[in-house]
Amino acid sequence: MANKNLTQEMNKQLANWNVLNTKLHNYHWYVTGPSFFTLHEKFEAFYNEAATNIDEIAERILTIGESPIATLKEYLNEATIKEATGDETPADMVAALVKDFETISDESAQLIEVAEDNHDNVTADMFIAIKSSIEQHIWMLNAYLGNKRSSRRRTTV
Numbered sequence: 001m002a003n004k005n006l007t008q009e010m011n012k013q014l015a016n017w018n019v020l021n022t023k024l025h026n027y028h029w030y031v032t033g034p035s036f037f038t039l040h041e042k043f044e045a046f047y048n049e050a051a052t053n054i055d056e057i058a059e060r061i062l063t064i065g066e067s068p069i070a071t072l073k074e075y076l077n078e079a080t081i082k083e084a085t086g087d088e089t090p091a092d093m094v095a096a097l098v099k100d101f102e103t104i105s106d107e108s109a110q111l112i113e114v115a116e117d118n119h120d121n122v123t124a125d126m127f128i129a130i131k132s133s134i135e136q137h138i139w140m141l142n143a144y145l146g147n148k149r150s151s152r153r154r155t156t157v
Contacts, residue, residue, distance in 0.1 A: 003118045007066040009111040010123070014057045014068055015078035016104050021050040023100070026084040027093045035090050046097070046137070053130060060123055080107065091145065098141045105134045 024047035031039045058068040069078060076083075081100045088096060108131040115124035 003114070006111075006114050006118050006120065006123065007061060007064075009107070009114050010057060010061050010066075011069045011074075012078050012080065013104065013107060013111060013127075014054065014061070015075040016081050016100075016107070017050050017054045017057065018072075018075040019079040019081050019083060020100055020104070021047050021054060023081075023084040023096075024050060026086065027088070027097075030086070031090055031093060033090050039090055039093070043093075049133070056126065060126060064120065064123070094141050094145055098138055098145070101134045101138045101141070105131050105138065108134070 024043050028040055028043035028047060031043065058070070061068040069075065081103055084093075084096070108127045112124045112127045112131070115121070115127065
């Protein structure tokens with residue numbers, strides 16, 4: 001059985017990915033303007049990745065003998081990222097995703113530490129891979145926005 005703190009951190013990330021998945025679908029459906037084709041396809045790629053992460057995180061929680069949260073109410077209560085408002089411009093959408101990915105990246109770093117403290121290298125490795133992918137997304141989305149450098153400092157795991 002896993003440490004309760006580890007399970008709580010994993011469930012928080014499961015909640016974040018579920019909220020993000022819904023937000024990405026919203027953006028995919030409602031993006032308009034000259035960047036429509038580019039962003040429409042990118043948002044689809046992101047929500048497909050989110051779906052994979054959701055499944056892998058939930059199955060990992062089950063594998064370590066714990067229970068993943070599995071209701072919309074729990075996701076909204078546990079998530080540290082917010083739902084889409086429905087009135088975002090394409091630039092607002094991209095900026096919101098940068099912020100969301102930064103939040104998930106930072107919280108993943110904390111989760112990795114908790115996993116390592118609990119000698120759960122499999123969970124740590126899983127979140128290192130997720131964090132690596134997210135960091136690339138942050139860089140690319142910032143480049144899309146014309147931000148030459150991220151305001152974030154490099155993180156270590």
